[in-house]
Amino acid sequence: MKESCAICKDRSCAVSILNDSELELLEQNCSEGMFRKDEIIFHQGSIISHIVYVRTGLVLEYLKGNSGRNQIIQIVKNRSYLGLPSLFGDRVNNYSYKALEALTVCYIDINTFKNLIKTNGNFAYEILVSVCQDSLNSHHRFLNINAKQTFGKVADALLYFARVIFENNTFELSLTRSDIGALIGISRESTTRALNKFQTEGIIRTTSSKFEILKPHMLQKISESG
């Protein structure tokens, strides 16, 4: 028994714009699914068969490296479509996605989705806005990572988790130190050292996966000074 898109409280901004007949069309061409923690949602290089919309839960977007070394791109929050740039800008998925926690998702038929865009400019506009915001965010993150060195990068990562992802200065993150390093392009050891330095200085408190930011302004300062 599938919940109706019309009354779904997890639906996207774009879907909120659709009229009744469009909503019905969408409902007839989508289905629900779920993932357990650590399950792979789809792999880079795979043909795009359906659009995956994350209703609840966090997703890891990453790129599998040659030597088994993954590069982590970002954490995708709930109420997001996975891999829209790949859908419109390419024929295959460019990235891989893994559930960071239990997820509920919707699978949407590609052609239905594309037709909604082509026939409803307002829907298209909302999708465009979401893609553009995502693009700006990613760019800013990448540019920051590129310009800074270890302490600035780690400070950035912590602020990113606290402000963008969890919207809270206390959070629990199911990423290893190695993963955090892969997100900001530094080694596991450097990540450890930076986090411990911040802890020693009383800026954060952390035990493995739990993080508490005690002095956000200090992190901000470190982030800005590089």
Place this chain on the structure above:
Amino acid sequence: MKESCAICKDRSCAVSILNDSELELLEQNCSEGMFRKDEIIFHQGSIISHIVYVRTGLVLEYLKGNSGRNQIIQIVKNRSYLGLPSLFGDRVNNYSYKALEALTVCYIDINTFKNLIKTNGNFAYEILVSVCQDSLNSHHRFLNINAKQTFGKVADALLYFARVIFENNTFELSLTRSDIGALIGISRESTTRALNKFQTEGIIRTTSSKFEILKPHMLQKISESG
């Protein structure tokens, strides 16, 4: 005397889709302009007043750093809109743009452009495709830059110029060594050293602004091995 959009051979893929009345609307709400080499088109932080479409010429997209040190993001080719992600994802321009050579551009009224998107889903779809392709390209460049060290980065930059920008193994580039370094996140000196090493090894030939790639496969190899 403005050339008609209907017969403009520099028009974008998206504009090719418009019907006669839409083309007329566009024409009535756009004007032509030009820039000389090194002129600034607009600055980051400025309010978006018009959309700038580059008909001919190359544009440098960059970010002004705190200490007068610019970060170069990418080179924008002709037949591109400047800063679409900023237009749809924010209220102000996120990046600065400078003419790398003489340019001809069109200024398009924002509301006219947005209305075309909202009333013509096919137009919206084409804009979406272009934004997504751009986003994928940028991501790949950023991820490569992040993962590799000097020689890999420089090899990447050379392949980027040859394949993406000039579509030719011989090209003339009005960027200083310092600029090239800023594009891939390394210093001027390291850029010089890498280019000279490639030259000594017979992989490229370069004299200041002229570049000739003699062994593309070798660059590819260096790029892949990091």
Place this chain on the structure above:
DNA sequence: GACTGTGTGTGATATTTGTCACTTCATATA
């Protein structure tokens, strides 16, 4: 309880790369 695998912390060391100082070169200008 012993064993195993995985994640984490830490010091020593090697590598990479940025920075500094200086030279050379090309171009423009008086």
Place this chain on the structure above:
DNA sequence: TATATGAAGTGACAAATATCACACACAGTC
């Protein structure tokens, strides 16, 4: 022609960071 000026090349050195090696903690399994 002389002379600034900015870009480019180069060697020496310092700083940042990865790598290596090892120890430890913890959870699951036999």
